[in-house]
Ligand SMILES: [Fe+2]
């Protein structure tokens with residue numbers, strides 16, 4: 249979209265992904281199987297390695313035994329899953345120092361992490377083949393809010409004020425005031441960062457599932473799962489992404505039909521987020 253290119257294309261300090269991620273991506277492409285080589289690459293980033301191991305050991309993988317090394321993590325969950333985790337953690341961290349004044353970054357983190365956990369649960373409920381990918385898709389889905397807040401701060405401030413003044417959704421206000429919404433802004437940046445297409449699609453269409461074009465139709469299932477988890481997290485108060493009025497007119501997955509109570513599953517997710525945060529802080 250031209251307007252995004254005009255507003256964001258000239259931003260000087262857009263984030264880039266660290267070298268380690270590009271190297272791991274290259275290892276995946278060449279089907280590297282040498283575990284020492286893989287571990288050596290990943291461990292060049294010690295802080296990320298520690299966080300990956302913590303995340304693999306947290307509730308969302310449900311492993312019986314604790315993983316103690318990156319090699320074990322790669323063997324147990326696979327290199328692509330480890331790459332996805334690195335990606336999720338890196339993108340969230342890229343925006344950690346944002347100058348947000350419109351939403352609490354901790355609540356956005358909680359919303360994103362909770363949406364990741366819930367997306368994974370929904371994936372299991374509907375027998376989707378790649379639940380881990382859904383976790384990362386959930387983690388990243390609202391990264392556009394961080395893009396808007398960080399790089400188009402004044403316009404985003406106006407959009408937030410517009411939502412309150414007109415008692416409408418922040419999503420609609422973004423479109424009215426800025427000319428595009430956080431889903432488009434997030435997908436724009438995700439594409440520039442060479443993030444895998446499935447995540448670009450989940451970021452772009454998580455509020456417009458019915459608009460997925462034919463060339464992205466292979467991602468319709470993951471998009472619908474994440475959109476469903478996002479709706480529940482927003483309605484049931486799992487964190488907060490800055491949204492004040494959720495438009496629930498889209499046809500998404502019906503958890504009731506799958507025998508799941510929306511409030512109960514949101515409470516479980518909130519408890520899992522609390523337990524993960526407590527573990528990380530201990
Ligand atoms: Fe969103």
Ligand SMILES: [Fe+2]
Nearest residue numbers: 389390478489
């Ligand atoms: Fe969201």
